[in-house]
Amino acid sequence: MNVELSTDFKDKYRKLMGERADKFFAAIETDSRNSFRINPLKPNYKNVNVDLSEPIPYSDVGYYGDIDGNSIDHQAGYLYSQEPSAMYVAEVLDPQKTDKVLDLCAAPGSKSTYIATKMDSQGLLVTNEINNKRARILSSNIERMGITNAVVTNNSPKDFEKKFEGYFDRILVDAPCSGEGMFRKDPESVKYWSLDYVEQCANRQRHILDSAFNLLKPGGTLVYSTCTFSPEENEENIDHFLSQHEEMSLSEIKKYPGMEDGKPEWGNDNQELTKALRMFPDEFEGEGHFMCKMTKSGAAAKNREKNVSTGIGKEEVKLLDKFAKANLIDLAENNWFKVSDFLYQAASLDNRFKSLHVLRNGLKLGEFKKNRFEPDIAWILAIEPTKLKAIYKLNDDQFETYMYGESIILTDKPEFDNKWIGLSYQDKLFSWGRYSNNQIKNVYPKGLRR
Numbered sequence: 464m465n466v467e468l469s470t471d472f473k474d475k476y477r478k479l480m481g482e483r484a485d486k487f488f489a490a491i492e493t494d495s496r497n498s499f500r501i502n503p504l505k506p507n508y509k510n511v512n513v514d515l516s517e518p519i520p521y522s523d524v525g526y527y528g529d530i531d532g533n534s535i536d537h538q539a540g541y542l543y544s545q546e547p548s549a550m551y552v553a554e555v556l557d558p559q560k561t562d563k564v565l566d567l568c569a570a571p572g573s574k575s576t577y578i579a580t581k582m583d584s585q586g587l588l589v590t591n592e593i594n595n596k597r598a599r600i601l602s603s604n605i606e607r608m609g610i611t612n613a614v615v616t617n618n619s620p621k622d623f624e625k626k627f628e629g630y631f632d633r634i635l636v637d638a639p640c641s642g643e644g645m646f647r648k649d650p651e652s653v654k655y656w657s658l659d660y661v662e663q664c665a666n667r668q669r670h671i672l673d674s675a676f677n678l679l680k681p682g683g684t685l686v687y688s689t690c691t692f693s694p695e696e697n698e699e700n701i702d703h704f705l706s707q708h709e710e711m712s713l714s715e716i717k718k719y720p721g722m723e724d725g726k727p728e729w730g731n732d733n734q735e736l737t738k739a740l741r742m743f744p745d746e747f748e749g750e751g752h753f754m755c756k757m758t759k760s761g762a763a764a765k766n767r768e769k770n771v772s773t774g775i776g777k778e779e780v781k782l783l784d785k786f787a788k789a790n791l792i793d794l795a796e797n798n799w800f801k802v803s804d805f806l807y808q809a810a811s812l813d814n815r816f817k818s819l820h821v822l823r824n825g826l827k828l829g830e831f832k833k834n835r836f837e838p839d840i841a842w843i844l845a846i847e848p849t850k851l852k853a854i855y856k857l858n859d860d861q862f863e864t865y866m867y868g869e870s871i872i873l874t875d876k877p878e879f880d881n882k883w884i885g886l887s888y889q890d891k892l893f894s895w896g897r898y899s900n901n902q903i904k905n906v907y908p909k910g911l912r913r
């Protein structure tokens with residue numbers, strides 16, 4: 464790996480790290496180790512074509528190794544690529560199944576998707592990204608992983624303050640940062656780095672943290688993380704934040720071998736900062752990271768939720784019923800919610816979400832078209848296979864054909880005669896197929912085809 468560290472960077476860290484600096488610079492020059500997660504939200508989730516012999520010690524779902532982004536395992540949401548250090552953030556946040564969780568800086572979604580699996584897709588996960596293009600990538604990752612408890616929003620942290628004061632039990636601020644910890648994974652990022660850039664990032668992070676404070680319930684938990692080494696963006700910022708908000712205090716984080724304490728000497732000599740956690744690549748098998756966990760004191764006020772109306776008319780219920788009778792074993796009403804012609808199983812019906820730019824609220828079931836209902840890819844990626852009347856198992860050639868956008872011609876008459884069937888490959892549901900006249904018509908979204 465060829466990482467050209469600037470003189471400013473080297474001088475700064477020589478001063479901060481003393482004798483350790485050369486070992487630290489050398490580690491940034493070495494290759495990083497890849498890792499990935501399996502997805503317990505999927506049926507038979509350990510049935511994947513990857514080596515699971517090297518588990519990551521602090522994660523039930525993380526493994527060292529490489530994955531193929533074009534494989535069925537990836538395409539059907541059984542795998543998610545995430546580097547080892549970043550995996551620990553969701554473990555530190557420790558979301559519970561009844562929590563309302565906010566991931567404030569969430570794209571592309573590696574931490575949100577981990578959080579959702581830890582919540583078993585229950586409770587509420589609001590996953591937000593300020594940048595629209597990145598928010599859409601976040602939304603597609605939420606879909607691929609079969610997550611049903613997430614509201615995906617595209618807002619600035621400030622936008623939340625209007626309606627969501629004291630709303631969330633747990634908040635993650637995985638802050639936009641100078642990315643020093645990612646230099647060896649993404650050597651291009653070295654080019655954007657400067658001493659001024661670090662200052663700009665630190666300033667932006669202070670604003671995001673202040674919003675998070677406003678949105679956190681008394682008694683709630685806030686996790687702050689960055690993938691950078693700079694004291695300004697880590698210990699200094701947290702020391703400043705604690706001095707501004709006396710209700711907030713740091714909590715201990717369990718440290719595994721190679722993980723280090725936060726550095727009080729880098730944060731105004733605040734000894735509480737030893738409770739924070741640092742990962743440096745010369746001591747830890749992962750990229751550079753900082754994490755800390757804080758609690759807000761006080762008792763939570765009663766949360767009065769006002770629900771929106773679901774917006775579904777009698778005609779639409781009939782169309783859905785017709786679809787369900789023909790293609791499903793059963794369909795129980797569950798938070799149905801209509802947005803223009805699209806039907807969702809909402810993650811939240813709380814009226815307050817009207818004030819935000821919501822890209823996805825829960826599970827997108829499908830679309831009402833003229834006289835019919837058509838199911839969405841999101842639904843097949845989240846559905847329990849036993850709920851479908853028919854699943855057609857594609858062979859290797861048929862899978863290739865389908866991924867290239869073509870229909871499947873059946874030579875024998877199949878056992879099913881319903882129109883919408885689940886398609887699986889290597890026992891993983893990945894798409895709907897529309898059956899008629901001995902053909903399975905291709906309905907795989909164009910953006911996902913090869």
Ligand SMILES: C[S@@+](CC[C@H](N)C(=O)[O-])C[C@H]1O[C@@H](n2cnc3c(N)ncnc32)[C@H](O)[C@@H]1O
Pocket residue numbers: 549567568569570571572573574575592593594597619620637638639640667671
């Ligand atoms: C470190 S990345 C998040 C990575 C993500 N948590 C994950 O694990 O996949 C930080 C994100 O913050 C977003 N961001 C940039 N400026 C922001 C701001 N002022 N407020 C909130 N988020 C911002 C960036 O677009 C970026 O997607």
